[in-house]
Amino acid sequence: MKILTLALYNDLTRKKEKFIPIEEGKVRFYSCGPTVYDYFHVGNARPFIVFDVLRRWLEHEGYKVTFVQNFTDIDDKMIHRAHQEHITVAELAEKFIAEYNKDADALGIRRPDVSPRATEHIPEIINTIERIIANGHAYVSEGDVYFDIQSWPKYGSLCKQNLEDLEAGARVEPGEKKKDPLDFALWKAEKPGEPSWESPWGKGRPGWHIECSAMSSKYLGDNIDIHSGGVDLMFPHHENEAAQSEAATNNGKPFVNYWLHNGFLLIDSEKMSKSLGNFLTARAAIEKYPPLALRFFMLSAHYRSPINFTPEGLEQAAAGVSRLRNCKSDLDFAAKTRTGDSDFDINKFHDELKELDKKFSDAMNDDFNTAAAMGILFDVVSLINTSLKNHDKLPEEFFTASKNALNTYDEILGVIGPDEAECENDNESAEIEALIQERTQARKAKNFARSDEIRDTLKARGIILEDTPQGTKWKKEL
RNA sequence: GGCGGUAUAGCCAAGUGGUAAGGCAGAGGACUGCAAAUCCUUUACCCCCAGUUCGAAUCUGGGUGCCGCCUCCA
8 A cells, every 4th residue: 555645543533644734844743741750661661762753754754843742740649759758849850850861862762842841831831721711611619720521512532432431430539629520620729748839729739631731832832733642641631631722722623633642561461550560660671671672672563552561572672673783784894895896786776775765654654654664674674685695896886875774764763773883983992903803813823712712702791793704893782 | 331452473563355574583505614694495274253245364243362441640
């Protein structure tokens, strides 16, 4: 099937739809970020990685993307944790925002264009709530402000539940403060010992959902193209967000045109979550597995499918990354030693690359099918490897085109990474090269004991030697 | 109970009506001093039962298994 333009599965319509941005050539993209009360876990890492790749793909396709991802730095969990740690909520937030950035950077997740924090947008939040009240969709109750879901006929349209079913499932105590058990807090009255801000309804703090409405509107406008997050955010978070945002503008326009939700990351075939206690922090995962393998793993299944986090899965991913990296390093080595006149059919090669590139684009444009796209990447690798195998000398154009192709795909997927052997200016490289020289001499002298010793010594340091007809090349273990 | 997802080789996984991408692992071969990498060859009754169709992994109906949401949660 040929898809010329991007199609995305929209959870609002539950259909794959052609992507048409609000403003030609631009994408307004809001992604739900972490609540910064702890390290994030590998389940959280999935949307961060996956939607980062979507962002990169959109940019690759020529869109000017404004990518906003919030930090939730005030809510019940923040308050509890700060109490436990005997620090302020602000200190807790500061710490885990820094930790988030550390882990996200390690995972190759690009920083958002804007990373707004809830506590830095209290005026915007209050303003949004005021507009919702003014439009008749929220009410004040003893210092709290609640969204009045009965006043909002569309409520339930994202999660496709009718109100009766939702209410049947709602275990929330109706309480005297709420008119309807499904009504949710926009503003919570101050409780002793909790951070609070002045508001028209007295001191208090924002509810969970309202920050996204307020900040999204501030940085992206009232109507945005893409809003993403995990499936569990569909209800109630995104349902509530949509209701709030649309009730605030009350202009009949949708808050979000395309709702995207990633499937869960499972561990032992069960949902990974902090409440179940079966989670692995991204920090721990990074210490255990190469970040490239973690990315590869996340992208090896379609983003909407559940994915099962297992040691075998990660080992397989790491092996896949190695194959990609080997291709790159073989290419770099051959470029230095085997460039020259050749009967290689460069035109045919260009055509084949072009055809694969088309397939890659089709896969990415077909609801962002990274699993299929990675399959194509491996086809590219096979094409390069075969060419390398079948020709002693290859034209410079071959190397340029091959490297460009790999680099382009790596800029989008981020699963290959840099080639350490290419960084020749440091002392380590010089030392390795010297040992390789010594080993080459030993091999010439048929002193295989010494040559194997050198190879083993380096292997123990994570340096892999490979002998080729053009000499010995080295690479770092993943 | 309501809503939704999913079932493809030993493992992971794509596939959106024309008789199954890709990766990992395994086997055999080439190459190598030995390795490693790479290349070549090799591995699928697409959960079950009906149905629609000239033709279905793909559509319909019915089963069965697994998962998720409906409550803080990516």
